[in-house]
Amino acid sequence: MFRSIKILRQHGIQYVPNLRTAELTSLFRGRPVLSGEVSAELATNLAKMCPSGAIQQAPFSIDMGKCIFCRECEFAAPDNIRFTNDYHIATNNRDNLIIKENHDNPIVLNPDLVRKEIRTLFRRSLKLRQVSAGGDASNEMELNAAGNVNFDMGRYGIEFVASPRHADGVVITGPITENMAEALQICFDATPKPSLVILCGTDAISGGLFQESNALNRNFLSRHPIDLYVPGNPVHPLTFINGVLDLIGRE
Amino acid sequence: MPMQDFSYIELSPGAAPIGLKTIPVLNYPDFAEQIAGLMKAETVHCVLYYAFPFNNGLKFIAILAVDATGKFLVFSHETTAGVTDLESITPQIPALHLFEREIHENFGIGFQHHPWLKPVRFSADRYQKDLTMNDYPFYRIDSEELHEVGVGPIHAGVIEPGHFRFICNGEKVLHLEIQLGYQHRGIEKLFLNAGSTLRRAVLSENIAGDTTVGHAVTHAQLIESLAGITINENLQKERAIALELERIAVHIGDTAALCTDVAYQFGQVVNEALRTTIINTSQLWCGNRFGKGLIRPGGTNYPLTVPVIESMLKTLDNTGMRYRDITDNIFTAPSILIRFDGIGTVTRSQALSIGAVGMAARMAGIPRDIRATHPSGYYAGIKYEPEIQDTGDVLARALIRNLEARKSIEMVKEWAAQLSPVTRHPSPIGSGVSAVGSKPSSFAMAVNEGWRGEIAHAAVTGPDGELVHYKIKDPSFHNWIALALAVRNQEISDFPICNKSFNLSYCGHDL
Numbered sequence: 001m002f003r004s005i006k007i008l009r010q011h012g013i014q015y016v017p018n019l020r021t022a023e024l025t026s027l028f029r030g031r032p033v034l035s036g037e038v039s040a041e042l043a044t045n046l047a048k049m050c051p052s053g054a055i056q057q058a059p060f061s062i063d064m065g066k067c068i069f070c071r072e073c074e075f076a077a078p079d080n081i082r083f084t085n086d087y088h089i090a091t092n093n094r095d096n097l098i099i100k101e102n103h104d105n106p107i108v109l110n111p112d113l114v115r116k117e118i119r120t121l122f123r124r125s126l127k128l129r130q131v132s133a134g135g136d137a138s139n140e141m142e143l144n145a146a147g148n149v150n151f152d153m154g155r156y157g158i159e160f161v162a163s164p165r166h167a168d169g170v171v172i173t174g175p176i177t178e179n180m181a182e183a184l185q186i187c188f189d190a191t192p193k194p195s196l197v198i199l200c201g202t203d204a205i206s207g208g209l210f211q212e213s214n215a216l217n218r219n220f221l222s223r224h225p226i227d228l229y230v231p232g233n234p235v236h237p238l239t240f241i242n243g244v245l246d247l248i249g250r251e
Numbered sequence: 252m253p254m255q256d257f258s259y260i261e262l263s264p265g266a267a268p269i270g271l272k273t274i275p276v277l278n279y280p281d282f283a284e285q286i287a288g289l290m291k292a293e294t295v296h297c298v299l300y301y302a303f304p305f306n307n308g309l310k311f312i313a314i315l316a317v318d319a320t321g322k323f324l325v326f327s328h329e330t331t332a333g334v335t336d337l338e339s340i341t342p343q344i345p346a347l348h349l350f351e352r353e354i355h356e357n358f359g360i361g362f363q364h365h366p367w368l369k370p371v372r373f374s375a376d377r378y379q380k381d382l383t384m385n386d387y388p389f390y391r392i393d394s395e396e397l398h399e400v401g402v403g404p405i406h407a408g409v410i411e412p413g414h415f416r417f418i419c420n421g422e423k424v425l426h427l428e429i430q431l432g433y434q435h436r437g438i439e440k441l442f443l444n445a446g447s448t449l450r451r452a453v454l455s456e457n458i459a460g461d462t463t464v465g466h467a468v469t470h471a472q473l474i475e476s477l478a479g480i481t482i483n484e485n486l487q488k489e490r491a492i493a494l495e496l497e498r499i500a501v502h503i504g505d506t507a508a509l510c511t512d513v514a515y516q517f518g519q520v521v522n523e524a525l526r527t528t529i530i531n532t533s534q535l536w537c538g539n540r541f542g543k544g545l546i547r548p549g550g551t552n553y554p555l556t557v558p559v560i561e562s563m564l565k566t567l568d569n570t571g572m573r574y575r576d577i578t579d580n581i582f583t584a585p586s587i588l589i590r591f592d593g594i595g596t597v598t599r600s601q602a603l604s605i606g607a608v609g610m611a612a613r614m615a616g617i618p619r620d621i622r623a624t625h626p627s628g629y630y631a632g633i634k635y636e637p638e639i640q641d642t643g644d645v646l647a648r649a650l651i652r653n654l655e656a657r658k659s660i661e662m663v664k665e666w667a668a669q670l671s672p673v674t675r676h677p678s679p680i681g682s683g684v685s686a687v688g689s690k691p692s693s694f695a696m697a698v699n700e701g702w703r704g705e706i707a708h709a710a711v712t713g714p715d716g717e718l719v720h721y722k723i724k725d726p727s728f729h730n731w732i733a734l735a736l737a738v739r740n741q742e743i744s745d746f747p748i749c750n751k752s753f754n755l756s757y758c759g760h761d762l
Contacts, residue, residue, distance in 0.1 A: 007521055007576050010569075014524045027538035027553075051450040070453050070544050075552055130409045134436045136758050138460025138541050141504075143409045148523045162407035179373055179384050179761075180412055180433045183404045209457055212444070215375035215437035233543060234460065 014149040019241050020251075028085040028236070029069040032062050034101045038080050046073050046081075052202070052209050064089060064097040064107075065205040068233040090230040090243025097205070097231060109228075109246040117194050118227065119249040122168050125157040126248055128198070129167035129191060131184050134210070135174030138234035139201040143171065146237035153241045156250060164188070169196025169227070172220075175203040175210040181217035188224065198228040198244070201235050208233065257285055259315075259326040265627035268477050268695035271711060274312070274327045279337055282328040286313055287343040294318040296606050296619065298698060298707050300350035302358060303720040307332040309358055314696060314709065318624045323696065330360075339365035346606025349728060372432035372761045376440065387430045389416050396420060400743065404433045411757035415746075422742050427735045434761035442721040448474065448548060455708075456543045459725055459759035464490075464497040465701030466723070466759075467546035469708045472627065472697035474548040477689040477712065482549065484629070488666055489555050491629035492563075493533075493542055495659040498702035500529040502656035503574060505754050509649050510581065512748040513590040521577045528570045532563050560667050567667075571660040578653045591646035595737035595749035598643055602733065609704015610655075611730040611753060614648045616641035621700035628699075629666075648752040655702075689716040703727065703756065725759025 016022050024030070038046075043057040050073060054066035062073070062081070074081045086106065091097060093110045132140050146153045147160065161167050164187045176184065188195065199221075202208040207216060230243045245251075258275040277285060289295050298314040311328040330337075339362035341348045354360050355368045359378035362368060370377070373384055391399075397420055404412035412433040418426040438458060445451045455470035456463045468490050475482060504526040510518030530540040537545040537553040545553050555563075581587055597607070602615035612619040620637035622630045638654040640647035689712045696709040704726030713719040730753060737749045 003576055003580055004517070007517075007573065007580065010573050010576075011521050011524060014520075014527075025535050025538065027536075028534065029538045029544070049447070049449065051445075051447070051453045068453060068457075068543075069539075070449075071538070071552070072449055129405075131405055132409075132411045132434070134434050134758070135411065136457045136460035137411050137756065138463070138543075140409050140411060141460065142540070145523075145527070148527070149520050150524065150527050160409050174434070175436060177433065177435055178375065179435050180404065182384070183412065183433065187405055209450075209454055210436045210438075210441065213375070213437040213441055215435050233457075234541065236540075 015152050016150055019151065019153075019238060020245075022238055024085045024087055024236070024238070026085055028087065029071050029083040030239075031064070031086040031089050031107060032067070032074070032081060032083045032099050033104045034060060034062065034081055034099060035104075036080050038077070038101065042077060042080070046077060049073065049076060053211065060101050062099045063206070064099060064231040065094060065229060066202060066208065066211075067231065068202050068208055087236050087239045088242050089232070090228055090239055090246065092226075092228050092247065094226070094229055097229060109243070111249075114247060114249070115194065115227070118196065118247065121194070122196070122248045123250065126244065127159060127161045127166055127168050128171050128196070129164045129169070129187060130160050130171045130173065131187050133172055133174040133180040133184050133204075134177035134216070135201065135203060139173040139203075139232070142234045142237050143173070143200065143240065146240050151237045151241060153237075153244075156241075156245060158241070158244055164190035165192070167191045167195070169198060171198045171200050172204045173200045175207040175213070175216050176218045176220060178215055178217040181220060184220055188220070196227045197224050198230065199226055200230045200240060202231055202233045205229050205231060257289065257324075259285070259324040262323045262325055262696070264321065264323070264625040264698060265472065265476070265631065267479070268690050268693040271692050271694050274325050274694060276327050276329050279328050279330075282311070282313070282326065283338060283340045285326065286315070286340055286347070289315055289324065290344045290346070293603050293617075296608070297344075297346055297350065298323065298705065299709055299722060299724050300347060301722050302354045302360070303711070303722075305329060308334065309360070311354070312694075312709070314707070316625060316698070318619070321625050323625065323698070325694070325696075335359060336361045336363055338363050341365050345604045346729070349732070370432065372435045374432075374435055375437045384432060389430070390418070390426060390428050392418050392425070397425065413757050417743055417746070419743055422744065424738045424741055424743050424746070427738050427746075429731055429735055431731065431757060431760050434758040436758075436762070438762045439721055439723055442723075443718055452547050456546070458723060458762070459756045460541055461501055461756065462497065462701045462703065462706065462725065462759065464493045464542045464546060465699060465706045466708075466725070467542075468494060468628070469697045469699045469706045471546050471548040472699070473695055473708045473710055476695045476697065477693065477710065478549070479690065480549045485670070486551060487629040488670065489551065490546065492555070492663050492666055493545055494699065494701070495663045496529060496533055497542060499656050499659045499663070500526050500533070501702045501754070502652040502659075503529065505652050505751065506578065506581070506649070506656070508751045508754070509591075509645070509748065510587075512751050513587055515581070515584070515587055518577055518581050518587075521573070525570050525574055525577070528566050532566050535559055535562055555667070555670060560670055563667050564664060567660050567664050571657065571664075574656060574660070582650070582653065588646065590748065591649055592644065593642075594645045594745050595741060595752060596642065596644040597733050597737050599641070601736050602643065605732050605736070606729050607733050608729045609700065609726045610648060610651050611704065611726075611733045613637055614640050614651055615643035619705075621698055621705045625698060627697070645748055645752040689718070691716040701726065703754070704730065723762060725756050727755040727757075727760045731755055731760060
């Protein structure tokens, strides 16, 4: 009894009060900024070095939909590339994930691209079914953390549910393996419509490190519109929660 | 058969690569007899047994670990083109069942008298491409009395996919079969075609997200061995700290998960918050909560700095104290103990026969811990005493987590404290990952005790020094069958707690 009271006292208040403005450590690898003039030679070398093919040499850019946030390009070209700790990097416009030179603006969601029914139906309650399709379980752990005592996204009525029948959409993690392709389709088909598709993590958005694998089957993505792209390796809980809040039109 | 009649090459942990030619090649009957003979001793277990295309045929490599000597024994067998059938060793040594199934799946070798050569993961480059996930041959019992329960591949929670097929008599589980492969990304092949040291390093961090550091360190050691790079003691110590932090975080997280499954919300919430403090320490160190980006062959981009060490020591002090308190609560509460005690038991002889490793061995009284038997890196200089339980049930697995987390917290505190005043960083560690050359026509391996158990990577290089084969083993590969054994004759409602108590990796198995 006394021990329990002691534990409770030490536990204290765990929740992050403001999920919109919480600050992460300066080392956190979020939105990159490209500055200065990058020579053609450097750009070629960086593009060649990038382990997931996220860097394009001309015009010089980093695609956060392919970037695994290893930061190696920044170590190689510290004068030109800097990963900021800005975790507000989810968007519904795939092109917005491509960071161009001398572009240091926040990543935003395009409200015109959001389907109308999403904000009327899901603004106050959003139940999601997560489907892991070849992920390494780190995104899954971060999505679980999004609902834990620290991040507590349940405060906005957002939570993960067990059955697709109860879900307003699917959250896909992993590059989508051939062996999981059918199960993913069956799960999505079982959700009541309209149903969201959220790609969570770089693997899901582009295949990431696994783009060239012959064990993938990403045809699902050409059959269904994508409502939200959430980059990360893994996605930080704050990135996910803020992206979803933007999508459903919450402050 | 006395030891001297065996034909193998003996390797120490962390040994330099050996010429591929120096690995003895045995004819198959001798090869099979040697594996079976050596593995009769319960202190010898199979780390890896695999095959890869070689000179128009296949080369089979067996790596056994001998606990008494702390050595690895490596020997091989070669087939010529057209060999399709070999006598299975599994009837004598059941621990090889999955290794033989993997060779069968990849190359079509028919192991005669193997109990059942089922697919392992429906690998993209499997021998029989016409078979798909839906063709998995489940064990069936035809009976009017029994029923089957299928669960997955998508599970109720936010976890990885796998299919569980139970055959039940009422509420009681007679048999559980676990079908995996849904997570298969062809990662071993990507290692071969990676084209750069950096790409392989980041791939190794993405084999299994909860074992990022474990696999990345193992990979880094292997690459360093092939390239002839030695790393300084500071970096070795930092890697050991990272490995132990990973263990602490997962053990505390699993303590929370075990509380969840017995409806002890207090324990769940407190432990989740404690796990957060540990993974946020990793984030403070390298910017990633799982340690991605931290481990690189030959160096690191994130040497431990004094502020990080100070924060780490403070966190471990506080978290260690709070973890002691909450686990004292958990392990003295009758309402919890009754849900752990005697549930999901795997006996010592079962664990030995399936070749269980890591926690799944130590919970059943088998002292298998690479940190103690085959230590490399920083562990080679310390004397680690493994935590052993002998009841083989959920309680034993929960207690091992508790004891190991406590022990690792103390170890990291000790190591980190030694680092801070003496060796101010940045130390001459180097940032690593520049392209490294590899010794040609060689074989190299690295083994580490991750939080789940032993992680093994093995590589073979060709005449030009390029990788021609890369093999990865996550401890889950050995241990999934332990879960199937644990739930036999249990209520099906105890499955979740049994599953959590092992917390095996799907992606680590599926690769």
